[in-house]
Amino acid sequence: MTENNTTDQLDYHKQKKKEEMKQQVITFVLMIVFTIIAFAMVQSDLDALFVIPIILVLAAIQVGFQLYYFMHMSHKGHELPALMFYGGVFTAFLCIIALAVLVWW
């Protein structure tokens, strides 16, 4: 009985990992598509002020995919890593704003 239970559990976990791997491949395809869109927009004759915000948003989405799917931040038990990483991101934001203001004021 217990023997059966553990094999069932193993199968269940194996299936779960397989599904996750599938999600990660889909994520990868989306990231490739976003990259191609960003490069294509820059090559086109669109206005720079229109293109820049869009490619920055595309980059942010790609990084989100990378963090949540490839680096497993969507899994349980990532509260502390998220706190530390977003703490770093917040400081990074302040840092870029400060340097930009210093130069362009």
Next chain:
Amino acid sequence: MSDHDILNPKEMPHDPEKATLEGKNKFIGFWFFLGGETVLFASLFGTYLALRNSTNNGPSSEDLFGLGLVFIMTMLLLTSSLTSVYAMYHMKNNDFKKMQVWLGITVALGLAFLGCEIYEFYHYIHGYEFTFRSSAFGSAFYTLVGFHGGHVVFGLLWFIALMIRNAKRGLNLYNAPKYYIASLYWHFIDVVWVFIFTVVYLMGVL
């Protein structure tokens, strides 16, 4: 049970990288380090953004950057990120050989990326005489992109060292966290590259 038996259980737990206290500590500590790395790269990005138009009559970003090579480099690094995800998938299924093979592919892609970057810098230095000392733009560019390249070198050496050191050991609860953390580092390198190709190269030719 001796230490050896504890680290080599008959059945691997579902998260081998976090099954031991040492593994848990490495996992938390490494994310802390990545938070710090984010700030480090932000300071370099901020400097680059501030100085990117200070070309000192030398070549500007429009003169230098070719998007073809950057596109190839992006694809190489993005694919190597996926192959290291495959390696971690096989780690969780306790398939050591397949994990090593996928890590080998990751290293090969990383080396190809590095080759492109060296070619790029060589081309700028010898084709355009654009060096670290040419202008404030040059210093900021080589510092930011070179620092990222340095991270790639370190990540490659890390993977190679792990693969050689554990080749005959196989996977256990002692080295699973090491592999997991090296792959996190590799993903972080790709995270930084996404912003480099967007902010430096794409915005540089607009």
